[in-house]
Amino acid sequence: QKEVEQNSGPLSVPEGAIASLNCTYSDRGSQSFFWYRQYSGKSPELIMSIYSNGDKEDGRFTAQLNKASQYVSLLIRDSQPSDSATYLCAPRRTGTASKLTFGTGTRLQVTL
Amino acid sequence: GAGVSQSPSNKVTEKGKDVELRCDPISGHTALYWYRQSLGQGLEFLIYFQGNSAPDKSGLPSDRFSAERTGGSVSTLTIQRTQQEDSAVYLCASSLTAGVRGPDTQYFGPGTRLTVL
Numbered sequence: 001q002k003e004v005e006q007n008s009g010p011l012s013v014p015e016g017a018i019a020s021l022n023c024t025y026s027d028r029g030s031q032s033f034f035w036y037r038q039y040s041g042k043s044p045e046l047i048m049s050i051y052s053n054g055d056k057e058d059g060r061f062t063a064q065l066n067k068a069s070q071y072v073s074l075l076i077r078d079s080q081p082s083d084s085a086t087y088l089c090a091p092r093r094t095g096t097a098s099k100l101t102f103g104t105g106t107r108l109q110v111t112l
Numbered sequence: 113g114a115g116v117s118q119s120p121s122n123k124v125t126e127k128g129k130d131v132e133l134r135c136d137p138i139s140g141h142t143a144l145y146w147y148r149q150s151l152g153q154g155l156e157f158l159i160y161f162q163g164n165s166a167p168d169k170s171g172l173p174s175d176r177f178s179a180e181r182t183g184g185s186v187s188t189l190t191i192q193r194t195q196q197e198d199s200a201v202y203l204c205a206s207s208l209t210a211g212v213r214g215p216d217t218q219y220f221g222p223g224t225r226l227t228v229l
Binding site for chain 2: 004042043044045046049088090099100101102103104105
C-alpha cells in the first residue's frame with residue numbers, strides 16, 4: 001500500500017463547478033496535512049493546510065479531514081480554468097522530521 | 113522578498129559524470145529540504161537540514177548522493193557517477209523552522225532539471 005494515494009486523473013470539471021480532490025494516507029501518526037498546487041513545469045505552491053478533523057475554508061478552497069478514515073480532501077468551488085493544475089496531497093508527522101510525503105497528485109482540468 | 117533560488121535551472125550531463133546542484137533558501141529560514149520529482153511522479157524526499165543538527169539523510173537513494181549546507185544557508189546536492197535513472201527535477205524547499213512542535217510551510221524553489229545522457 002502506498003503511503004499516500006491519490007487518483008491521478010485527469011479530473012475534468014466544467015468552469016463554475018465544484019472540483020473534489022481526494023487523498024488517503026496510511027500513516028496514522030500523520031497530524032498535519034498540506035495541499036500543494038503544481039502547474040506544469042513549475043514548482044509546487046502551498047494552497048491549504050489542515051490539522052484538525054472537520055472542514056477548513058479559505059476563499060474558494062475547502063479542505064476536509066477525517067483522521068479516523070485516514071482521508072483528506074480538497075474542494076474547489078466555482079472552478080476556473082486557472083485552477084487547471086496537478087494537486088499534491090502531503091501528510092506529515094509532527095514531532096519528528098518535517099519531511100513531507102507526497103502523493104503522485106491529481107491532475108485537474110477545468111473546461112470552458 | 114526573494115524566494116528560494118536554485119541553480120542551474122537545467123543541467124545536461126553524461127553518464128558517469130559528477131554534478132552539483134545549488135540551493136539558496138529564503139533568508140532566515142532554518143530548515144532546508146531536497147526533493148526530486150521524476151516524470152509523472154510525485155515528489156520524493158531526499159534529505160533535510162535543520163540548523164546545526166545532523167541532517168536527515170533517510171531519503172537519499174544511494175551513496176552516490178550527498179548534500180551539505182554551509183553556514184546554515186546555501187546547500188549543495190552532489191550526485192557522483194550519474195546514472196540515467198538520476199534524470200529528474202531536483203527541488204529545494206525551505207521553511208522558517210522545522211515544525212517539530214507544530215506545522216510549518218515549505219516554500220519551493222524553481223527546481224533544477226537534470227538530464228543524464
